[in-house]
Amino acid sequence: MEVQRNSFRYLFADTVKALFKQSARELANAGIQILPEQHFLLHLIASKEETIQSDLAEMIHKDKSAVMRHIDQLESMGYLIRVNDTTDRRKKHLVITEAGKDIMKQCQEVIDVVTERNLVGITEEELEVFTKVLIKLKQNSEK
Amino acid sequence: MEVQRNSFRYLFADTVKALFKQSARELANAGIQILPEQHFLLHLIASKEETIQSDLAEMIHKDKSAVMRHIDQLESMGYLIRVNDTTDRRKKHLVITEAGKDIMKQCQEVIDVVTERNLVGITEEELEVFTKVLIKLKQNSEK
DNA sequence: TTTGAATCGTTGATTTTGTCAACTATTTTT
DNA sequence: AAAAATAGTTGACAAAATCAACGATTCAAA
Numbered sequence: 001m002e003v004q005r006n007s008f009r010y011l012f013a014d015t016v017k018a019l020f021k022q023s024a025r026e027l028a029n030a031g032i033q034i035l036p037e038q039h040f041l042l043h044l045i046a047s048k049e050e051t052i053q054s055d056l057a058e059m060i061h062k063d064k065s066a067v068m069r070h071i072d073q074l075e076s077m078g079y080l081i082r083v084n085d086t087t088d089r090r091k092k093h094l095v096i097t098e099a100g101k102d103i104m105k106q107c108q109e110v111i112d113v114v115t116e117r118n119l120v121g122i123t124e125e126e127l128e129v130f131t132k133v134l135i136k137l138k139q140n141s142e143k
Numbered sequence: 144m145e146v147q148r149n150s151f152r153y154l155f156a157d158t159v160k161a162l163f164k165q166s167a168r169e170l171a172n173a174g175i176q177i178l179p180e181q182h183f184l185l186h187l188i189a190s191k192e193e194t195i196q197s198d199l200a201e202m203i204h205k206d207k208s209a210v211m212r213h214i215d216q217l218e219s220m221g222y223l224i225r226v227n228d229t230t231d232r233r234k235k236h237l238v239i240t241e242a243g244k245d246i247m248k249q250c251q252e253v254i255d256v257v258t259e260r261n262l263v264g265i266t267e268e269e270l271e272v273f274t275k276v277l278i279k280l281k282q283n284s285e286k
Numbered sequence: 287t288t289t290g291a292a293t294c295g296t297t298g299a300t301t302t303t304g305t306c307a308a309c310t311a312t313t314t315t316t
Numbered sequence: 317a318a319a320a321a322t323a324g325t326t327g328a329c330a331a332a333a334t335c336a337a338c339g340a341t342t343c344a345a346a
Contacts, residue, residue, distance in 0.1 A: 008274050009162055009258070010183045015277050016159045017204055018284040019152055037303095040153045054323060061157060066304055068325065082324095090312050090323040115152075118283045126276050133265055133273040134154055140261045141161035180332095197294060209333055211296065225295095233294040233341050292343070301334070307327090314321070 023114050030110050032103065033077070038070055039107045042079065042100060051094045052085075079103055166257045173253045175246065176220070181213055182250045185222065185243060194237045195228075222246055 023036050037060075044059060045051045053071060057064040071094065074080050079100035085091035096104070119127065166179050180203075187202055188194045196214060200207040214237065217223050222243035228234035239247070262270065 007183065007186060008270070008277070009159075009166070009179070009254075010186070011274065011277050011281070013159045013163065014204060015281040015284070016152075016156050018281055020156065021204075022284045023152070036152075043153075052323075061161065062303090063305055064324075065306085065326080069303090088313070088323085092324075117286075118280055120283055121279050122276055126272050129269050129272040130276040131151055131154075133269050134151070134158055136264050137261055138154065138158040138161060140263055141158065141165055143260075195294075205332095206334055207295075208297080208335085212332085231294085231342070235295070288346090290343100290345080292341100294339105294341080296338080296340105297336105298338105299334105299336085301332100303330100303332085305328105305330075307329100309326080310324090312321100312323080314319100316317100316319075 019118060022118075023111055026110050026114050027107060030106070032106055032110065034074075034079075034103060034107060036111075038074055039104070039111070041067075041070055041074065042096060042104050042107075045080065045094050046096055046101075046104065052091050053094065056094075074100070162261060165261075166254055169253050169257050170250060173249070175249055175253065177217075177222075177246060177250060178213075179254075181217055182247070182254070184210075184213055184217065185239060185247050185250075188223065188237050189239055189244075189247065195234050196237065199237075217243070220246075 020036050027034060027036065027039075040060070041056060044056060048055075053067050054064055056071075057067045060067070071080070071082070075082060077099075078097060080094050080096050082092040083095050085093060122130075163179050170177060170179065170182075183203070184199060187199060191198075196210050197207055199214075200210045203210070214223070214225070218225060220242075221240060223237050223239050225235040226238050228236060265273075
């Protein structure tokens with residue numbers, strides 16, 4: 001196999017695209033009107049104590065205005081609210097609503113199924129090496 | 144480590160993006176006016192006996208019109224030509240020119256450097272597992 | 287053998303997604 | 317007190333992809 005080094009990055013990109021397309025489709029099929037990216041944002045917000053928009057922008061390596069629009073959508077769908085910081089009035093904290101928690105649960109169920117299907121034929125050890133490489137790749141790309 | 148299953152797809156997407164951005168930047172720095180994606184297309188065309196546009200579209204999972212535009216650009220830059228099939232007049236074969244071979248070599252040199260930098264700290268075996276998992280993931284997502 | 291379906295390339299309109307630049311309001315630094 | 321930095325917002329723009337439609341051609345079926 002001579003995929004390595006030469007063109008693994010393309011296989012890589014193509015696979016990501018296929019995975020995202022698939023989960024976007026499955027989410028839509030389940031009647032969930034949310035993009036995988038937005039689900040991820042909810043996930044990030046939920047997994048931290050406090051989150052403001054500029055943190056998110058840095059985390060996902062996108063312009064703050066891009067994040068802004070996602071948050072706008074999520075807010076208009078009622079999945080989160082912006083809460084003004086009491087001490088620093090520039091900041092707005094992102095807080096997930098009950099509806100937000102609900103949709104996250106729904107998303108998770110769909111995505112779990114998709115993920116399991118995607119991982120068929122891949123052993124636990126292989127997955128472990130895979131994520132390890134992934135993390136290294138990302139670290140290296142940030143230098 | 145609890146990256147697994149839940150959010151590995153996002154780490155995944157983010158990493159790909161970073162890698163592509165980086166190689167696009169390096170190519171531009173080297174004065175090469177070609178996108179990583181276009182380099183990949185040249186690579187695909189070169190690695191097969193005969194290639195037509197709709198094959199490429201299927202291979203990279205994009206609409207044929209998207210491929211069309213890339214090919215237009217590559218042709219206008221003189222890196223390939225469209226040659227009419229003699230028996231099936233709907234088809235046009237994509238043939239890489241000398242200039243195309245030349246630019247591919249230049250790209251490869253740049254990308255090799257970037258790739259080596261990206262792969263620091265990753266062993267040959269790990270990379271092998273990584274690509275193996277990628278291939279499986281891709282196959283699974285296409286079902 | 288003629289009719290209808292499918293394929294290939296092409297184009298234009300549209301959508302999605304992101305960047306960039308500018309601005310206001312606020313806070314921090316000097 | 318002035319200058320610089322930060323957070324959020326908005327609008328203009330750019331890149332890249334999708335979708336829908338079309339003409340030309342080939343293939344399949346009746």
